[in-house]
Structures are given as C-alpha cells and as structure tokens.
Amino acid sequence: MFNYTFRWNQAFNALPRLLEGALVTLEIALLSMLIGIVIAILLTGFRLSGNALLSAIARTWVEVARNTPALFQIYMAHFGLGAFGIHLSPYTSLLAGIAFNNAGYLAENFRGALKAIPDTQTRSARSLGMPAIQAFRLIVMPQMLRIAFLPATNQMVWAILMTSLGVTVGMNTDLAGITQELNARSFRTFEFFAMAAVIYYLIAKAVTLAARALAWRMFRY
Amino acid sequence: MFDTALTWNDMAFLAQGAWMTLMVTAVAVVAGTVMGIVFGVLRYQAGPYWSLPLTFVLDIFRSVPLLIQLVLGNAFQSIARLGWDPFTTSCVILSLYTAAYCTEIVRGGIEAVPPTTRRAARSLGMTWRQDMMHIVAPLATRVSLPAWIGLTLGVLKDSSLVLWLGLIELLRASQILVTRLQEPLFILLICGAIYFLISFPIARLGGYLEKRWSPND
Structure with missing residues (x-):
C-alpha cells in the first residue's frame, strides 16, 4: 500500500525552526486576542450606549465578523x-484579520455575559451607596469576566488555529508558514505537516490547561 | 469603484464558486452529522473511560488547524495511492472535522435528557432502541439544534480553506477574478456579500430557534 519512504529525521532536524515559528504563532494569537478584547469591550459599550449610530456600527461589525470566513477577513x-493605498505586510494583515474576527465573537460573548447578570445586582449595589462606576467595577465586571472567561479561552484556541491561515497571504515566519517553506524545499509534505500538527495540538492543549489553571486561581470563591 | 470590468460571465463564475462551497458544505455536514450521531451515542454509551481513545482522536480534529488537516489528508491520500480528487479529499477531511464537533453536540444533547425520563421509558417496557428513538432523540434534538446550526455555519465558513487543495470555491473564484481584473476591494466585497447572504439567514434561524426552544420559557 505504501510505496513511500518516510523520512522523519528531516522533520526532526527542522524542529528548532518549527518551534521558532510556534513562538511567532503564539505571539500573533496573543496580540490578536488583546486587541480583540479591547475592541470587543468598546463594541459592547457602543451597543449599550443607546446611540443609534454607535450601536449600528457595533452590530455591523459583529455580524460581518461572525458571518464571513476568517480567511475572507x-x-x-x-x-x-x-x-x-494601504498595503499591509502578511504579518500585519494576518493580525488585523484575526483581531477583527476575535473582536466580533468576543463582543457577542461579553454582551451575553452582561445579560446573564441580573439587574438586581447593579440596583442593590447602587442602593448600598456605590456610584455607577464602582458598581460596575466591583459587582458587574467580576461576574461578567467569570462568565465570559471560558468562551474567551475557546476563542484563544481558535485564534491559534486561525494563525495558520497566514500562509495563504504569504506569511512565512509562523508555524504554518515555515512548514510550508520547508515543504516547498523538500516535498516532504506529510512529515513536516504532521510535525506542525503535533505542535499545534500541544500549543492548543497547553493554552487550554493554562486557562483552566488561571480560572481556578482567579475565580474560586 | 462602480466603474468595473466585471462582466456577467464573471458573476456566473462566482456563482459556480458559491455552488462548490455549498456542495462541499452539504456533503461535509450530512456525512459529519451521521458520523457525529454514531460517535456521540457511542461516547455516551461507553462512558468517559472506555471512550477515551475516541475522545482523543476527535479532539485532535478540533485542536489542529483545518488547513494543516487538509494538507495532511491530501498528502496521505497520495502516499496511500488512494487516487482521490481534491473534492473527495476535502469532503472527507471536512466531514471528519464536522463529526468531531458534532459528537460533542450530540453527547451534550443526550446528557441533557433527564435520566428519570429515560428510566420511566424503560420501566414502561420500552427497549433501548425505542427509548433512544422516541424519548431521547426528540428531547436531545431540541437541546442541540441551535448548536448544530452554529456548527453548520462554521463548516460553511471553514469550507473556504479547501482552496488550498486547488478546489475552486467561492473565495478561490474571487481570488482568480482579483488576479485577472485587479479590482480586489470590489470583488472581495461581492464575495463577502455572498457569504453573508448565505450564512446570515441561517444564523438568524439558529438564534430564533434558540430563543423559541430554550427550556422553561
């Protein structure tokens, strides 16, 4: 069946380069997540502001981000x-695309989390004499973060997986890009991509575990 | 921007691409759902311990980027001399990808059925099969349909990645047009609008069902 000689040593020799790529992948995912969270909070604010224009902007952003492929973005x-006349480098356009996507999904998460917190919480905080800002910061925000944390973790894993799309716009420093470059040189497609798959899997698992540990530290009563 | 070299022929080309996207999605969702139901029931019946190997394999499909999966699948089919064309390869990989997510949805749905209801069914003399078909299936569908619609949407969007295997679907079609006509923004906007037109109504339906069918209200 297999008239093919696997040459795994080539893939193992390239491991240091692949790991360098993995760092870039992680970096893009983290940055896109940070930018995404900031924009998502802004969008959530826009939506709650009651201003028709701002809320329309937020709604459009969320719908476009959620209803078109990440690759399209x-x-x-x-x-x-x-x-x-804006010509972005592969790195920047990849980051921008994923951040756009993250912001859309996260805004929806935050909105859902805010909705899940009963109004009475804010009201009782206010009736205890807290100013609105304080009530939001000390009562609503911690609960919102607690609810939104798990979906945000999923989004982080998604962001890591999405970084692999950079290779389609010529990104050649992240994990998928380096793999593709090595593949183009040696045509050892299966070996290199299997190696990349293992690294992606390990990164995704590590992030999930780290998030779980973090949640356990932060959110226990 | 409105002064464009785009002809109706090119629009037909885009429509063909959209058709290809829909075909790949349809095959993947149908096959993936069937596999997902089988795996989901299997996982539930086997319990967390004995289904560990299955869980692990399905988890791989969810933790490795789809693009890498597609490239690996394609490399594998040529190594094993299966002689699949890109369409078949894409459909197989996307189906497995869908099945991995669908399994979780199905399992969640089955778990949401109260054990007391099932015990009542069994104590009325229903067989396991009858219990599954007439008690669990309707209740589990109700719980998991919104998530399943979300999954369908996700597969529709992720099917854009099959362009890497050389399949001319919507995004690849628009990329070809961009290369020829040099009007990236306009053509990509049309492409995005088509994606949006396909997925937005489905998303709305999902949202509606979620509201309409959510338990206890």
Whole structure:
C-alpha cells in the first residue's frame, strides 16, 4: 500500500525552526486576542450606549465578523485594503484579520455575559451607596469576566488555529508558514505537516490547561 | 469603484464558486452529522473511560488547524495511492472535522435528557432502541439544534480553506477574478456579500430557534 519512504529525521532536524515559528504563532494569537478584547469591550459599550449610530456600527461589525470566513477577513485586510493605498505586510494583515474576527465573537460573548447578570445586582449595589462606576467595577465586571472567561479561552484556541491561515497571504515566519517553506524545499509534505500538527495540538492543549489553571486561581470563591 | 470590468460571465463564475462551497458544505455536514450521531451515542454509551481513545482522536480534529488537516489528508491520500480528487479529499477531511464537533453536540444533547425520563421509558417496557428513538432523540434534538446550526455555519465558513487543495470555491473564484481584473476591494466585497447572504439567514434561524426552544420559557 505504501510505496513511500518516510523520512522523519528531516522533520526532526527542522524542529528548532518549527518551534521558532510556534513562538511567532503564539505571539500573533496573543496580540490578536488583546486587541480583540479591547475592541470587543468598546463594541459592547457602543451597543449599550443607546446611540443609534454607535450601536449600528457595533452590530455591523459583529455580524460581518461572525458571518464571513476568517480567511475572507484576512484577504480583505491583505488585498482589499490595497484599494485605499494601504498595503499591509502578511504579518500585519494576518493580525488585523484575526483581531477583527476575535473582536466580533468576543463582543457577542461579553454582551451575553452582561445579560446573564441580573439587574438586581447593579440596583442593590447602587442602593448600598456605590456610584455607577464602582458598581460596575466591583459587582458587574467580576461576574461578567467569570462568565465570559471560558468562551474567551475557546476563542484563544481558535485564534491559534486561525494563525495558520497566514500562509495563504504569504506569511512565512509562523508555524504554518515555515512548514510550508520547508515543504516547498523538500516535498516532504506529510512529515513536516504532521510535525506542525503535533505542535499545534500541544500549543492548543497547553493554552487550554493554562486557562483552566488561571480560572481556578482567579475565580474560586 | 462602480466603474468595473466585471462582466456577467464573471458573476456566473462566482456563482459556480458559491455552488462548490455549498456542495462541499452539504456533503461535509450530512456525512459529519451521521458520523457525529454514531460517535456521540457511542461516547455516551461507553462512558468517559472506555471512550477515551475516541475522545482523543476527535479532539485532535478540533485542536489542529483545518488547513494543516487538509494538507495532511491530501498528502496521505497520495502516499496511500488512494487516487482521490481534491473534492473527495476535502469532503472527507471536512466531514471528519464536522463529526468531531458534532459528537460533542450530540453527547451534550443526550446528557441533557433527564435520566428519570429515560428510566420511566424503560420501566414502561420500552427497549433501548425505542427509548433512544422516541424519548431521547426528540428531547436531545431540541437541546442541540441551535448548536448544530452554529456548527453548520462554521463548516460553511471553514469550507473556504479547501482552496488550498486547488478546489475552486467561492473565495478561490474571487481570488482568480482579483488576479485577472485587479479590482480586489470590489470583488472581495461581492464575495463577502455572498457569504453573508448565505450564512446570515441561517444564523438568524439558529438564534430564533434558540430563543423559541430554550427550556422553561
């Protein structure tokens, strides 16, 4: 059946380079997550503000981010923005695309989490004499974070997996990009990509475990 | 921007691409759901300990980027001399990917059925099969349909990755047009609008069902 000689030593020799790529992957995922969270909080604020224009902007962002492929969003950043004379490097367009996507999904998470907190919580905080800001910061926010944390963890894993799409716009420093470059040189597709798959799997698991440990530290009563 | 070289022929080309996207999605969702139901029931029946190998394998499909899975699948089919065309390869990988997620949804649905209800069914003399078909299936469907619609949407969007195997689906079609006409923004906007038109109504349906069918209200 297999008329093919596997050469795993080539893949093992490339391991240091692949791990360097894994660092870049992690870096992009983390950055996109941070940017995404900031924008998502802004969008949630827009939606709650009651201003028709701001809330329309937030709704459009969320719907577009959630109803088009992530790859399309990265293409949009890479090729689409060229029409405005903005030419982004693969790294920047990948980051922009994923951050856009993250922001949309996270905004929806935050909104859901805010909805899940009963109004009475705010009201009782206010009736105890807390100013609105304090009530939000000390009563609503911790509960919101607790509810939104798990979905946000999932989003982080998604962000890591999405970074592999960078290779389609010519990204060659992240894990998928380096794998593809090595593959183009040696045509050992299966070996290199299997190695990359293992690394992606380990990163995803490590992030999930770290998030679980973090949640246990932060959110226990 | 409105002064474009895009002709109706090109629009037909895009429509063909959209059709390909829908085909891949349909095959993957149907096959993936069937596998997902089988695996989900298996996982539930086997219990957490004995289903560990299955859980592990399915977890791999959820923790490795789909793009890498597609490349690996394609490399594997050429190593094993299966002689699959890109369409078959894409459908197989996407189906497995869908099945991995669907298994969790199915398992969640089955677990949401109260054990007392099932025991009542069994004590009325129903067989395991009858219990599954007439008691668990309707109740579990109700719980897991919104999530399943979300999964379908996800597969629709993720099917754009099959362009890496050379399949001309919607995004690849628009990329070809961009290369030829050099109007990236306009063509990509059309492409995005098509994706949006396909998935937004489904998303709305999912949201509606979630509201309508959520238990206890």
